[in-house]
Amino acid sequence: MHVLSGGSVADADGTMEADVGIENGQIVAVGDSLSGDTETDVSGKFIAPGLIDAHVHLTMDGRADVSTVHNDSIATLSYRAAANLQKAISQGVTTVRDLGAGYEIALDARDAVSNGVLEGPRVHACGQNIIMTGGHGHWFGREADGYDEVTKAAREQLKAGADVLKCMATGGVLTEGAVTGAPELTVEEMTALVEAAVPTGTPTATHAHSEVGIKNAVKAGITSVEHGTFMDEEAAEMMADAGTFWVPTASALHGIVENGVEAGIPEDAVTKAEDAADRFEEAFEHALDADVRVAMGTDAGTPFNFFDEIPQEIKQMTDRGMTPNEALTAATVNGAELLGLDDVGMVESGYVADLVVLAENPNESASAWWDPEQVYTAGVQVV
Structure with missing residues (x-):
């Protein structure tokens, strides 16, 4: 011993x-x-x-315009994923959940760490995000429309070995032309995702900014809401009642707002992020008042949101009203429960x-x- x-x-x-x-x-x-x-x-x-980051993107590198990542080769994306794992572990992050990477790179990274080929945190991965045609993040996701198509797309991810199924309930900040909170996948489509996950007990996650998107996700039975930027009181209470986890990813908005257009971030993304940041403060108040279960996630890989700065999310949470112990709990116990881990x-x-x-x-x-x-x-x- x-x-x-x-x-x-x-x-x-x-x-x-x-x-x-x-x-x-x-x-x-x-x-x-x-x-x-x-x-x-x-x-x-x-x-x-060790810390658990429940929302990262291993093939992204914090560049100002993430849409250009899809121009990189598979080899480049793979090397980047390996480097990001090393950066994360250097800061005490011992588990990460990848919620969207090109090809099957995050799934392969998971296996490489597990088999001792790479040194890094334990990896849980979703494979490809499931997205409506032309929806948020369509450049690296699996586009699907309607109950049957979403069911097939979800089963494809499970076949590939996904640890979690991820979809997009609303538009997002980083997709040009998308409306941040506009509903994308419907309740019925997200229900298809959840029902596909039931036989294997696989958790589900959805990107959702608006009140409508969050409520749709809760109605569908999604396990965790990512971002939840415009959460209102009713949405928070619905999440608390259903036991839905919230992964706030405060570092993502911070990276965009603090650096802005001058740093090369697309103007459309900056404008949307600045609007979202104001409403995000209220979302945190609603979540804490309703006692929504929070798991830490950073959205690492988005603009100026780097893997070797993941611990800054804890300060982002305490700056918005959580105690250090509550933030610690979000970054350890709650993250473990969200990922289905009972021994970390x-x-x-x-x-x-x-x-x-x-x-x-x-x-x-x-x-x-x-x-x-x-x-x-x-x-x-x-x-």
Whole structure:
């Protein structure tokens, strides 16, 4: 057994002084004065679960105009995905969920990490987004219209090995000419997606900005709403009642609004993002008031939203009213539940040893997550 000794454990349950024992990739003991075959002294440090980013795009690189990504070769996209995984793990992100990548690259990246070919966080992936013809992100998605076509498209993703099915309920910021909150896939079409996922117990996710899009997603039984930018009080209450997760992706809007047209972001996208940013603040208030379950996601890969800056999402959440512990919970326990993982996200015996060692207490400070001193994936120190 290898022991991290002299530190404090900090997870969703709070903070306490304790050693952590690791063996065969798992946490096997948490307690006082543990002894083992080897030991790492982390005195005065904090041992926390690795972060879970529930919304990334592995083949994107934070460029100003993401629509140009489709001009890149499959090889270039693959190299980029590998580099993004390395950047994420360097910042203590031990699990990511890819919600849209070209070809089957994210699925292949998942297998490469699992088989030890690549070093990086655990990957869950959707394969291709399911999108109405000409809808948001059509340049890298699977276009489908109507119940039957969406059913077939969903089954294609499952056949390819998707861990989650993703669709587009509304228009988006980064598709030229699309209206950000305009409904795209209908309730019936999203219901087809959900029903296709039922036999395998596969979770579902949808991009949705507007109140109508969010409500349509809840009615269809979608597992998580991504962005939820224009969420109103009724939509928040519907999500809370249904147990629908919200993945806010505050970093995505921040990257666009803070950099703007001057940085090369298309004017159409900047205009839409600035409008969305104002309404996003109210969405956060509605979600917190209704006690909507939040899982952390960044939309990493969108303009000026980089994989080695993923922990900034935690500060984005605390800046909007969440406590550091609530943000920690969103980035660990809630993310694990959303992805269907029952053995990651806590520092407890029986959990996978996906761990970070931090200089500050993450239950007290959102900035504690920046630049972790040590990172472990399945008990192996990678940073």
